[in-house]
Every structure is written in C-alpha cells, then in structure tokens.
Amino acid sequence: MNRLGHYVFRSGKSICKTDIHARSFASAAKTSTANPQDDKNRPNYSFLSNIFRGQVESKEMFPYPDVLSEEQKETINSLVDPFEKFFVEVNNPAKNDETSKIDQEVINQMQELGIYGMQPAEEYGGLGLNNTQNARLCQIVGEHDLGLGIHIGAHQSIGYKGIVLYGTPEQKQKYLPRLTNGKQVAAFVLTEPSSGSDAASIKTAAKLSDDGKHYIINGSKIWISNGGYAEVMTVFARTSEKQLTAFIVERSFGGVTSGPPEKKMGINCSNTTEVYFEDVKVPVENVLxxxxxxxxxAMNILNNGRYGMGATLSGTMKACIEKAVNHANNRLQFGNKIKEYGAIQEKIARMAMLQYVTESMSFQIAQNMDSGSLDYHLEAAISKVFSSESAWYVCDEAIQVLGGMGFMKDTGLERVLRDLRIFRIFEGSNDILRIFVALTGIQYAGANLKELQKALKSPASNLGFLSQEVSRRAMKKIGLGGTNLSGLVTPALKPQADSIAQCIDLFGKSVEALLIKYNKNIINEQFLLNCLANSAIDIYGSVVCLSRATRAVDQKLPTADHEVSLTKAWCAEASERVVANLSKTSSKSYLELFREMRNISKTVCDNEGINTTGII
Structure with missing residues (x-):
C-alpha cells in the first residue's frame, strides 16, 4: 500500500553516517522539505526545532490561527452537508469492507462531488480548496470510512500530489484535469520488497534510451494503494547508482502490470497490489x-500531506467517542447508568482529550501552511505519530466501554480498529518518525553549539554573539530568563503555561547534555532519542491546546470552559510525562535498563525466539 513505511532514512553508511553532521536522519529530512532551512539566512520559525535549543518561537503558535476568509468559510460550509449526506446515504463502509471493493455508484457520486480533486485549482477541474478547508473534509471521511479514505488519499494526497507540487505547466495541463474528475485514478509508487523505510535501497532502474528521448524503467513495487487500476502513477526509480528520480508513468505506455489484490487486516476496500515495470518507455518530459x-x-509529497492524517483521524475519534457516549448514557448496570462510574468517566475524558489535541494539531499545521509556513515538517511528523496512536487508543477504549456489544461486527468498531492499525505503519512508521524528529531537532541544536564553539575560538570577532549567549545561560542558571508562556495564554491557563514552560527549559538542557555526552554517537542511542521524541510530542500537544483554548476564551465561544478543562487536564499529565521521560536520559538506572533490553533483544534474536527453560 505504497504508504507503508517508506519514510526514507537509513542507518547504514551510505545515507546515515555515524557523523550526525553528515547525511544523517536529520539532514536527509532537511534536503527533502520544501526548503524550510535551505536558506541559512532565513529564520526558522518551527516551534519544535527551537525547543531543541531550549527556546520558544511563538510566531506560528500564538494566537491560534484563523486563516479562512468569510468567503472561504462559506465555500467549505456549502460542501459539508453534501459530503455528510454522501457518506450516510450512499456509501456503505461495512459492505465495502465485506466485498473488498468500492461500488461503481459510490465512485460516480464521488466524481460528481469533486472528491477526487479537492485541492487542485479550478482551472484543472479541482475544487481549489486550501489545506484548512481540505482538513475539514478529511474529518468527514475519517468519521465514516477509513478504507474509502485510503483510496481517496492514495489518489490525491500522494498519487498526483507530485504533479501539483513539482509539475511543469505542461504536465499539470496534461494530467490534472483527467485525475481531478476521477475518470482516471493515480497512485504513489515507491515501496519495494527491500525498501520499506529505506528508499536508498530501491532497485527499480530507469535507463536513458540511446536516442535520449525516453527512460526505460524496469523493476517491481509492493503494497501500492490503487495499484491494480491506477492509470497514472508517480514512480520512483534509480537513474544512476546515487540518483533517485521521480517519473509520471501512464499504464497506457505499456509494460505496466499488477499483481492480485493483497489480503489485508483492514482498509479492505482500498486496492493494494504489487506493480511491475518491464521495459516501460517513459518520455523524458515526464520527469518530475x-x-x-x-x-x-518523495519526502515533500509526504510532508505536505501529513496534516491530513491528523484531521482524518480526529474525525474517526469523534465517531468512536459518540458511540461510546451513547452507550454510556443509556446502559444501566448495578442500578446506575454507566456514565456515573468513575472508571467510565476517566475513559471518556481521556478519549475527549486525545481527540482535542489531535484536532488542534492538525488544524494548527494546516492553517500555518496556508499562511505560508515553510517550517512545518517536524510538526507534521509529530501530528502523524500522535494521531495514529491516539485514534487506536480511542477506538480500543470505545470498544471497552461498549463491552460485548463493541466486539460485535454490527457496531462497526471492530472494522474501525482493523482499519486504524495501518496508520501507525504507513507514511513513515511511527518508530522511524520518532527518530526523525529527535535527530532533526538535535541537529538544529547541535548547529547552535557548533557556532558557539567556533565563536569561542575567536572571541574578539564574536563579542556580540558570545555576550548574548553567556547572558542567556547565566540568567537561566540562577533561575531567571527562562521560558515564559503565561503572557500568551488566557489567565485561567497561566499555571499550565508555566508548567509547560519549565518542561521546555528542561528539554533544552537535556538535549544539550546529550549532545555534549554523546556527540555524533547520539544517533546510536535510540532509547534516548525516543525519550526526546515523546517529550517533544507532549510539549507540542500542550502548547497547541493552550493556544486553541485561549482562542476559545478570547472569542467567547460557547465551548470555551470545556476547552479550558481539556487543556488543564492534558497539560497536567503531559508535563509529568515530559519530566519522567527527560529524567530517563540522565538516569543511571534507566541507562542500565536500556542495556539490559539490548542484551535481551540480542539473545532472543540470536536464538530465533524465546530462550528460557521450560517449566515442565
């Protein structure tokens, strides 16, 4: 399913050398983005990048963005009802799952609604929606049918997104009109048997023809969503030993075949196949x-669309919570409705908190992108990780609230749970993305330390920088000059803002301590990197909620008190997790625990399974 685990980083020497300042996880990400840091003279406004230096860049966090004009709000509102009606009255997710296909009538209706072309400009037959508007429709899709959502997303979020982002005017005019109307379906064709999260090992080759007019592509791909019937594909092939190139490939070129549909755990109605290329002649003008x-x-296509996963899964969580709440409001046990019991109340509260954080993240990122942000790749990665894990938790807890009824197919939650499992794997497995976040942030912090070391070698030439740096460090050492978020939030949330500010200061100190201790070898300390990534996720989620809840209060929204409560509860637990995770990075007992885990894993792997003596 093309999106399975292809965030392209490699721990071997060819891509990710042990020198973190070489082409590491982080630098690979850096070269892949739309250019968030390509211009070294341009400020980096990424909130997440800056907290790795123990600093706060609030420009894209406060106030919580509201980018839609009144006309844009009217446009998206006019689409919500038809979308909802389609998913309720036309599409049947249970049938799609059971038959592992999408009925033609459903496809016809999606074509009429413009679902196949939500973002491309109207001149190409699209609806011309921005990211924020698109996120709202993604919520509706996620609320009703994740399998169908994969079919849609594989087509436009990644299938032809490369043409939107990188296509020449001629390529756009040739391909987008036939794709936005859904008459032809697109696919993103990257993953190979030997290259899941490691695209550096791609073997599919593209050789320039003798006359220089075509590339001849040979190779095979696996797990390609829409792979069985896509007519237009974004294909990645090696044009030399060190060069990977993107091509627009049409099935009609000849030599493109597909295997049978894969049998999967979930998202059954999304077509997933192998795709084979045998002497496929692709015109040179089809290079992307x-x-x-x-x-x-490849990386920018994935980075550009990750906010959509958070929006989609926030809709899924909303639907799961509604089913759980409906049951809790009506189910009588031991003389009371089960909503009166603390165990159920805690479940529902946590489910609501996770949905709120997920939704807040995805719309923060979408609106920042619409405002022209170039520094969203870390935030988008965190949104993907958080939303996919939170949605799984929420659906699982909803099943628990419903008890035996939740386990039954008719309730629909077991299908949602099966569909959800893939989201933690594709578009970059969560394990890889955590390392990506940690190493990218560490590299940014390391560059600052490197600058300081360089300045110390020639202090006379760097008095201004040194004076500022020494002053900042001295103030923090005596407990002054630390991070302050309280001026950015509503008064009711100032204690929570102070708590998260302290977490940011502790986070910056922990990153610097790890850099000094491990230097370039930090790349090998993945237990520690996970602690940093988990801390960054909690900090970012907290600040996003502080910003959104403050917006609700400032705008006197009827939900303001509830949003403040959600934020207070979230920040209380998140700050405790941050402190606990960061303490592990310097704790001798935890470092010893990590060593024991390495030893256990090595023994189990060496023995190809468990290695304990039988009891009998």
Whole structure:
C-alpha cells in the first residue's frame, strides 16, 4: 500500500553516517522539505526545532490561527452537508469492507462531488480548496470510512500530489484535469520488497534510451494503494547508482502490470497490489522536477500531506467517542447508568482529550501552511505519530466501554480498529518518525553549539554573539530568563503555561547534555532519542491546546470552559510525562535498563525466539 513505511532514512553508511553532521536522519529530512532551512539566512520559525535549543518561537503558535476568509468559510460550509449526506446515504463502509471493493455508484457520486480533486485549482477541474478547508473534509471521511479514505488519499494526497507540487505547466495541463474528475485514478509508487523505510535501497532502474528521448524503467513495487487500476502513477526509480528520480508513468505506455489484490487486516476496500515495470518507455518530459531529485520529491509529497492524517483521524475519534457516549448514557448496570462510574468517566475524558489535541494539531499545521509556513515538517511528523496512536487508543477504549456489544461486527468498531492499525505503519512508521524528529531537532541544536564553539575560538570577532549567549545561560542558571508562556495564554491557563514552560527549559538542557555526552554517537542511542521524541510530542500537544483554548476564551465561544478543562487536564499529565521521560536520559538506572533490553533483544534474536527453560 505504497504508504507503508517508506519514510526514507537509513542507518547504514551510505545515507546515515555515524557523523550526525553528515547525511544523517536529520539532514536527509532537511534536503527533502520544501526548503524550510535551505536558506541559512532565513529564520526558522518551527516551534519544535527551537525547543531543541531550549527556546520558544511563538510566531506560528500564538494566537491560534484563523486563516479562512468569510468567503472561504462559506465555500467549505456549502460542501459539508453534501459530503455528510454522501457518506450516510450512499456509501456503505461495512459492505465495502465485506466485498473488498468500492461500488461503481459510490465512485460516480464521488466524481460528481469533486472528491477526487479537492485541492487542485479550478482551472484543472479541482475544487481549489486550501489545506484548512481540505482538513475539514478529511474529518468527514475519517468519521465514516477509513478504507474509502485510503483510496481517496492514495489518489490525491500522494498519487498526483507530485504533479501539483513539482509539475511543469505542461504536465499539470496534461494530467490534472483527467485525475481531478476521477475518470482516471493515480497512485504513489515507491515501496519495494527491500525498501520499506529505506528508499536508498530501491532497485527499480530507469535507463536513458540511446536516442535520449525516453527512460526505460524496469523493476517491481509492493503494497501500492490503487495499484491494480491506477492509470497514472508517480514512480520512483534509480537513474544512476546515487540518483533517485521521480517519473509520471501512464499504464497506457505499456509494460505496466499488477499483481492480485493483497489480503489485508483492514482498509479492505482500498486496492493494494504489487506493480511491475518491464521495459516501460517513459518520455523524458515526464520527469518530475529534475533528474536526481526523487528523494526530495518523495519526502515533500509526504510532508505536505501529513496534516491530513491528523484531521482524518480526529474525525474517526469523534465517531468512536459518540458511540461510546451513547452507550454510556443509556446502559444501566448495578442500578446506575454507566456514565456515573468513575472508571467510565476517566475513559471518556481521556478519549475527549486525545481527540482535542489531535484536532488542534492538525488544524494548527494546516492553517500555518496556508499562511505560508515553510517550517512545518517536524510538526507534521509529530501530528502523524500522535494521531495514529491516539485514534487506536480511542477506538480500543470505545470498544471497552461498549463491552460485548463493541466486539460485535454490527457496531462497526471492530472494522474501525482493523482499519486504524495501518496508520501507525504507513507514511513513515511511527518508530522511524520518532527518530526523525529527535535527530532533526538535535541537529538544529547541535548547529547552535557548533557556532558557539567556533565563536569561542575567536572571541574578539564574536563579542556580540558570545555576550548574548553567556547572558542567556547565566540568567537561566540562577533561575531567571527562562521560558515564559503565561503572557500568551488566557489567565485561567497561566499555571499550565508555566508548567509547560519549565518542561521546555528542561528539554533544552537535556538535549544539550546529550549532545555534549554523546556527540555524533547520539544517533546510536535510540532509547534516548525516543525519550526526546515523546517529550517533544507532549510539549507540542500542550502548547497547541493552550493556544486553541485561549482562542476559545478570547472569542467567547460557547465551548470555551470545556476547552479550558481539556487543556488543564492534558497539560497536567503531559508535563509529568515530559519530566519522567527527560529524567530517563540522565538516569543511571534507566541507562542500565536500556542495556539490559539490548542484551535481551540480542539473545532472543540470536536464538530465533524465546530462550528460557521450560517449566515442565
């Protein structure tokens, strides 16, 4: 399913050398983005990048963005009802799951609604929606049918997104009109048997023809969503030993075949197949961007659409919570409705908190992107990790609230749970993305330390920088000059803002301590990197909620008190987790625990399974 685990980083020497300042996880990400840090003279406004330096960049966090004009709000509101009606009255997710296909009538209705072309400009037949508007419709999709959502997303979020982002005017005019109307379906074709999260090992080859007019592609791909019937594909192939290039490939070119549909745990109605290329002649004008830029194209396609997963899964969580609440409001046990019991109340509260954080993250990122942000790749990665894990938890807890009824197919939650499992794997497995977040942030912090070391070698030439740095460190050492978020939030949330501010200061100190201790070898300390990533997730989620709840209060929204309560509860637990995770990075007992885990894993792997003596 093309999106399975292909966030492209490698721990081997060819891509990710042990020198963190070389082409590490972080630098690979850096070269892949739309250019968040390509211009070294341009400020980096990423909130997450800056907290790795123990600093706060609030420009894109406060106030919580509201980017839609009144006309744009009217446009999206006019689409919500038809979308809802389609998913309730036309589409049947249970039938889609059971038959492992999408009925033609459903496809016809999606074509009429413009679902196949939500973001491309109207001149290409699309609806011309921005990211924020698109996120709202993604919520509706996630609320009703994740399997159908994969079919849609594989088509436009990644299938032809490369043409939108990198296509020449001629490529856009040729391909987008036939794709936005849904008459032809697109696919994103990257993953190979030997290259899940490691696209550096791609073997599919593209050789320039003798006359220089075509590339001849040979190779095979696996797990391609829409792979059985996609007519237009964004295909990644090696044009030389060190160059990966993106191509627009049509099935009609000849030599493109597909295997049978894969049998999967979930998202059954989304078609997933192997795709084979045998002497496929692709015109040179079908290269996307430039020869050798395939890695950048692939990464930016994925980075550009990750906010949509958070929006989609916030809709899924909303639907799961509504089913759980309906049951809790009506189910009588031991003389009371079960909503009166503390155990159920805690479940519902946590489910609501996770949905609120997920939704807040995805719309923060979407609106920042619409405002022109270039520094969203870490935030988008965290949104993907958080939303996919939170949605799984929420659905699982909803089943628990419903008890035996939740386990039954008719309730629909078991299908949702099966569908959800893939989201923690594709578009970059969560394990890889955690390492990506940690190493990218550490590299940014390391660059600052490197600058300081360089300045210390020539203090006379760097008095201004040194004076500022020494002053900042001295103030923090005596407990002054620390992070302050309280001026950015509503008064009711100032204690929570102070707590998270302290977490940010502790986070920055912990990152610097790890850099000094491990230097370039930090890349090998993945237990510690996970602690940093989990802390960053909690900090970012907390600040997003502080910002959104403050917006609700400032705008006197009827939900303001509830949003403040959600934020207070979330920040209380998140700050405790941050402190606990960061303490592990310097705790001798935890470092010893990590060593024991390494030893256990090595023994189990060496023995190809468990290695304990039988009891009998």
């Amino acid at each position: 961007d430039e020869v050798g830029n395939g890695f950048k194209v």
